[in-house]
Amino acid sequence: MPGKVNYIPTTEADIKLMLREIGVKSIEDLLQDIPKELLCKPINIPDGMSEMELRRSFKALSDKNANFNKYTSFLGAGAYEHFIPSVVDHLSDRGEFYTCYTPYQPEVSQGTLQAMYEFQSMMCELLAMDVANASMYDGASALAEAAVLALKYKKKEKIIVSKTVHPEYREVLSTYLQGSDVKLIELEMENGITSVSDLESRIDKNTSCVLVQTPNFFGCLEDNEGLAELTHKNEALFIACVNPMSLGIIKPPGEYNADIAVGDVQALGNYVNYGGPHAGFFATSKELMRKMPGRIAGATTDSKGRRAFALTLQAREQHIRRGKATSNICTNQQFLALRTCIYLSTLGKAGMIEVGKLNVYKSHYAMTKLCELDGIESLFGNPFFNEFAIKVSGGGVVRDINRHLFEAGIIGGLDISRFYPDIQNAMLLCVTETKTKENIDKLVQTVSKIIEKG
Amino acid sequence: MLEKLIFEKSSPGRTAYSLPECDVPVGPIEGLLPKHYLRDKTAELPEVTELDVVRHFTRLSQWNYCVDTNFYPLGSCTMKYSPKVNEVVSRYDGFVNLHPYQNEEQCQGTLHILYEIEKALTEICGMDAFTLQPAAGAQGELVGMLISRAYHIKKGRKRNKIIIPDSAHGTNPASATMCGFDVLEVKSNRQGLVDIEALSAIMSDDVAALMLTNPNTLGLFEKDILKIAEIVHDVDALLYLDGANMNALLGIARPGDMGADILHLNLHKTFSTPHGGGGPGAGPVGVIEKLIPFLPSPRVVMKDGLYKWQYGLSESTGRVKGFYGNTGIIIRAYAFLLFLGGDGLRKVGENSLIKANYLMTKLADHIEIPYGEKCMHEFVVSTKKLEASGITTLDIAKRLLDYGFHAPTIYFPLIVADALMIEPTETETRETLDEFAAAMIKILEEAEKTPELLKNAPHTTPVSRLDEVQAARKPNLRWQKKV
């Protein structure tokens, strides 16, 4: 029915006119090159609907989800609920930011390009690294691409990754290495952090890189200084995967001489969104700058000498190098990088320290209170930022605890055995600045009740 | 310069954030965390007020062209209108404030969407299953390559080659190489299509797959596609279809029916999700039944009336992304599908064809169109004839900016010298196309009469032509505080 689809602006009259201009009688005349047997029947999906019906039907679907504006969530494990200042949505919602394309014509894309440059700069500051790209698909693929870079650069067959790195990140790493001849080694953990002795015994001059996450999957802070030193002694690259939200107060990768820093900026101004879209970051030293995958914005001047920004070092990328590119990546997550840029502009120098502190205080309060309960104890006892693991003894399976918590309006922590089957009855909890003392006290009280009953 | 960097607007002590007082016990951080875990040097992030932030980013936005303000005939990118209702519905609380590790019972709304869109895509494309995990088309290609590799290894053989047409997008060979394959290029014939004889000649049982785009990057339908599929399948290689140009096929022809074994889609192209300045997108990968076991894990299934994640697929090639995929983008694409329905999707396909041919007809007498008398959803012109007067394709592209149009894709595909690839999409009015054609014709006149206007273009944009040589020679990739 003409006019029903409000964004295909073609009336019957328009079509007649255009077909006449083209010199054909009907649309079928434009399909001459397609073998007749391929011309398909009408697509068998439900009929279209109006905007009103669409909104209603999606609202109903949304209402079927237990979201964390209705329930109090203590889940982390790589996707974090943080406060997003109002300006972030407000500014990034401008059509000029989200309906534009990759800035291949810089003269009409200075908004995007300058925001990229600022994002890169902010990440460098936060990470204390020399250069950063304009973002990658997510933290997991950024980690994988870092390992691929190390492999191409050092040309040594061993790649060492700690078991305390997020299990899904390690899976992606393994997938990306499928096309190469590598020995992928996973380091054991000792009391919740990377085993130094295991690294000592496995690393040698035949190693391209060592990959460690801090805070690691269990929330524990790793001794990256020591691990980096050991890695460099063996002439390998040290790759640090970090939570950027922690870096207002936690030591950044540049301060322990990491060669590459990767991770995800979802925590900085982006929604959890059931796991995607998120955005990875990738930062490195001047020495490795030209080996970086992904888009990079650089400053230059226009013909009138004014400062302006453009995509640069493009000769590394797939559209030029094709088969010899540093990576096949053809996108960054610019929309999310922009939001992170706005977020970091808003939090600023002082805000990142303050929000970091709130995370530390609240999570430590929660851990202390929980461990006061009989039957709950800290699993590892290591220093942590905003995530920690507790062991539930004699209280029941984590799954049951979470079921009861949910009935009380709380989304409990992650059952660690989901990813580490030999760590049973342990829960990974995340407490961010979004949780009030009331939220935390209610969690503790409810857990207490559940354990008593069980 | 246009606008200072946000850093350059900083003043010590200014803040733009608002955080509540801490309601739990506080103390020095060193009391809770040993000093060697703490930062030595503070990060020099901006110190500005909220109004500074708002003005800064609002003004930055005003220097962008975007689909919401300008026509963007970028070939192969499908810069169609992104419906606003999709933005509204994908932002509902239940979608954005949902954690991927929540119990499936708590996520039935989202899981319903993921399940249903997979079904819809299989129907639209004629495939048997889709993975929604890849974050972008290029990542989808990687998954496709990994599946190809796994398929042959399972059959007990190692095949080392991928055949790719010389007209292909750069991500194709890049993805193949990333997966450890060698790339064999097959030449296009005089009609701009895959040379069937050349293809037969290089096809062997060392070939794992042929990566093909159909319609191809010239906007032409590979009319021998069934023969091509036969040649590929005769050696039990796989036919991988790059679905970047799916807009031309919606409701018209299905990749699965053409013999595609693997297909990737670009939701940010065909399915209207916004381009965001360069991402995020999503690149679902469809397969035929025999390849389902190789798909990345997990997949959404229906069990006892509930949607659930199924892990541990027997031969999965492995995950390429954390969690499940770019769910927020998938929700927008699903809204697009539901709004249009089967009929509406056919209208998309038809209109993209009509509009591209209309624009092509309007330009045909004024500029060289090296291949095809008709096209599908896009067409390629060449400015080679202007070389003699010293005008380059880049000059034409830059001058178009002065006329308020984003330039088409330039210097691609590689098999056309001085190429401009033009794709109007179905969401543009006839008047916009007329205006664009008129601008192109005017510019071609200018190229003859007043070439300096082109050589120094653009003139009316916020900045003039940039020194990209300097940007690459002396990379300045970040701001740094002056010490």
Add this chain to the structure above:
Amino acid sequence: MNFPEDLFYTKTHEWVKKEGEDKVRIGITSHAQSQLGDVVYVELPALDRTVKAGEACTVIESVKAAYDIYAPVSGKVTEVNNDLENNPQLVNEDPYGKGWLFVIEIEDPQQLKNFLSNKEYEGLCQAK
């Protein structure tokens, strides 16, 4: 466009200068640099690397393109032009002089017979 007489040339647009009995200095020709456009970066081979004739060992980048440069002879790379790191434009400005790329200690002097003279190379360029 010039084609110095005292140099040899390859079909892939490199010039080769004999230095003593066992060394050759290599660069790209004036014709090549004009085709390439403004050079923005040169990725040179590592010192002491052994290369085979025909092996890609250098990448020259312009803004929109990247070109592989092939070792004309087999041998060991004994010198590389470090000036190019901060001044890649030397390849455009002085391709036969300051824009040299690297020096190879040759394994097999017989390989020197395979090159083109300046006249032959000029002919090749004009034929294109």
